[in-house]
Amino acid sequence: MPHDLPLIPASDPDSSLVFEQDHGAVIRRSILPGGVRVFTEQIPGMRSATLGAWIGKGSRDEKPHHAGSTHFLEHLLFKGTPTRTALDIAESFDRVGGESNAMTAKEFTCYYARVIDVDLLMATEVILDMVTGAKLTQADFDLERGVILEELAMADDDPGDVAHERFADAILGGHSLGRPIGGTPDIIKGVERRAVLEHYGEHYRSQGLIITAAGGVEHYALCDAVLTALSRGGWDTEGDVAPL
Template identity: 65%
Template sequence: MPLALPLATPGDPGSELTAGQDGDALVRRSVLPGGVRVLTERMPGLRSATVGAWVGVGSRDERDGHHGSTHFLEHLLFKGTERRTAMDIAEAFDTVGGEANAATGKEHTCYYARVLDDDLPMAVDVITDMVTSARLDAAELETERGVILEELAMNDDDPSDVVHERFAQAVLGAHPLGRPIGGTPETIRAVPRDAVWDHYTEHYGPRTLVVTAAGGVDHDALCAQVLAALGTGGWDVTTPQAPVGRRGDGAHAGGAPASAAASVTVHRATEQANVVIGGRGLTATDPRRFALSVLNATLGGGMSSRLFQEIREKRGLAYSTYSFASGHADTGIFGLYAGCTPAKVDEVTRLLEQEWERLANDGITAAERERSIGQLSGGLVLGLEDTGSRMSRLGKAELVHGELLGLDESLERIRAVTAEEVRVLAGELAAQPRSMVRVGPFTG
C-alpha cells in the first residue's frame, strides 16, 4: 500500500523524497539550492499537466497599510513582466488551448496553468516569469483597481457571499483571519502602488516558493526548467538556502483569535433571507479533522443529511441548507447555513440549532456513519481524477499539512472514525461561543 510522504520539516537544499501512489503514480519532492520546493505527481497515460506556483502568503499576512495587497497581486501578476505584456501572457495559453488562473487565500496564493504535457515547459516559463518579474505598472494598477472594486461590488450583491464573509468576521473578530481575502472597497481604494510593491518584494522569493505539478510530468526536467526560469527572472537560486518554515513552527507570527460571539444583521432588499450560525472549528492540521468530515457530512453534507431532510424535504422551508467547516493554521470555523423566506428565518434558525444540538447530545447512528463514510470516500476518489486536484493536493500537503497521504491511507483514516468521536466533537463545537449572521430585508 502506498505510504504517506512525510513533510514534517521543509527540508534542506538538495533533499529528495519519493513515494509511490495509487494507480502507479509517483510523487517526488526536491528542495532546490535557493530553497524552492518542487513536488510532482507523475500520472501514467495522461497527456495533460497542471502546474502551480504557490507562495505561502495570504491576506492574513498583510501589514497595516498593505490590506488588499495579496488580492491585488493576484490580478497584477497577469498584467505584464519585463519580458511579456498582458496580451503575451494571455496568448501564450490561448494558442495551445490551455488555461491559466490564480487563487488567493487567507494563508497562501497560487498561480496555476493546465496545458498539454508538451506545453508544460512554456507554462512553467510564463508562470515563473509572472512570479519573479511582475512590473506592477502604476497605470495598470489603477486600471485593475477599478476591476477589483467591480469584483467586490459583484460579491456584495450576492447575499450568500455577504453572509459567509460577515460570519467569518463575527467569529474571528479583529484577528487578521477575520479580514476579507479580497480586501474591502475602502482598503482597495486606499492602498498605494508602493505598498503593493513592498508586499510583493517582501514575500515573493525562492524560500517561500513551492512549485507543484501533476499529470504527464517529468520531475527532473521540471526542476531544471524551474531553476532556469527563476535564474532568468533574477532570483538567486544558486546560494544554498533553507525554505521558510510552515505556519505554526515559528515561521510566522500570530496566533489564534480569542473566542467571541456576535449577532449581526445586514440589511439587503432581497426576496430571501440568508442565515449562518456557528463558531470556532478545528485547525487545518487537527487530527480530528477526519471526524469533523464525518460530522459535517451527517449534519449538512448532502441530500440525505439531517439539515436537508429536516428543513427542505420535510418542511419545505429552504432550497439550500448545509453545514461547512474551514481550517487555518491556528484556528477554524464551523457553521450551518440556510436561505429562506424572511418571515420564516426565526423558525429555520431554530431548526438549524436544534439539529446541531441533537447531534451533539445524541451522536450519529450506525447507518449515518456508514453513509457519511461512503459519501466522503467516493468524493475523495472522484475528486482526484484530474490533474488540477492532484496539483492542489501537493501544494496543500507541503504548505499546510506537513504530509501527503496516499489515497488508501486517507480512506483508512476516514473509515476509522467512530460514532463516539463524532458525538464528542459535536459537543465541543456546540459548546463554543456561537455567532449568528442574517442578511435580508431586516431593520435590526
C-alpha cells in the same frame, strides 16, 4: 502531502523524496538551490498537466490598512513583464488550448496553468516569468483598482459571500483571518502602489515558493525548467538554504 516533511537544505540527501502509489503514480519532492520546493505527481497515461506556483502568504499576512493588497498583487502579475505583455501571456496559453489563472486565499496565493503535457515547460516559463518579473506599473495599478472594486461590488450582491464574510468577522473579530481576502472598497480606494510593491518584495522569493505539477510530468525536467526560469528572473538559485 504530509505537513511535517523535513524542510532541509538542497544539499542534504534527504531533500529529495519519492512516494510510489499502488495505482502506478509516483509523487516526488525536491528542494532546489535557493529553497524552492518542487512537488510532482506523475500519473501514467495522463496527457495533460496542471502546474501551480504557490506563494505561502495570503491575506492573513497583511497589515490592516493594506488589506486586499495580496489580491491586488495577484491581479497585477497578469499585466506583463519586461519580456511579455499581458496579451503575450494570454496568447501563450490560448494558442495551445491551455488556460491560466490565479487565486488568493487567506494563507496562500497560487498562479496556475492547465496544458497538455508537451506544453508544461512552456507554462512553467511563462508563469515564473510573471512571478519573478512583474512590472507593477502605476498605470496598471490605477486601472486594476477599478476592476477590483467591481469584483467587491459583485461579491456584495452574493448572499453566500456576504454571509461567509460576516461569519468570519463575527468569529475572528479583529484578527487578520477575519478580514475579507479582497479588502473593502474604502481600503482599496485608498491603498497605494507602494503597499503592493512592499508585499511583492518581501514575500515573493525562492525560499517561499512551492511549485506543483500533476499529470504527464517529468519531475527532473521540470526542476531544471524551474531553476532556469528563476535564474532568468534574478531569484536565488544557488543558496543552500532550507525553505521558509
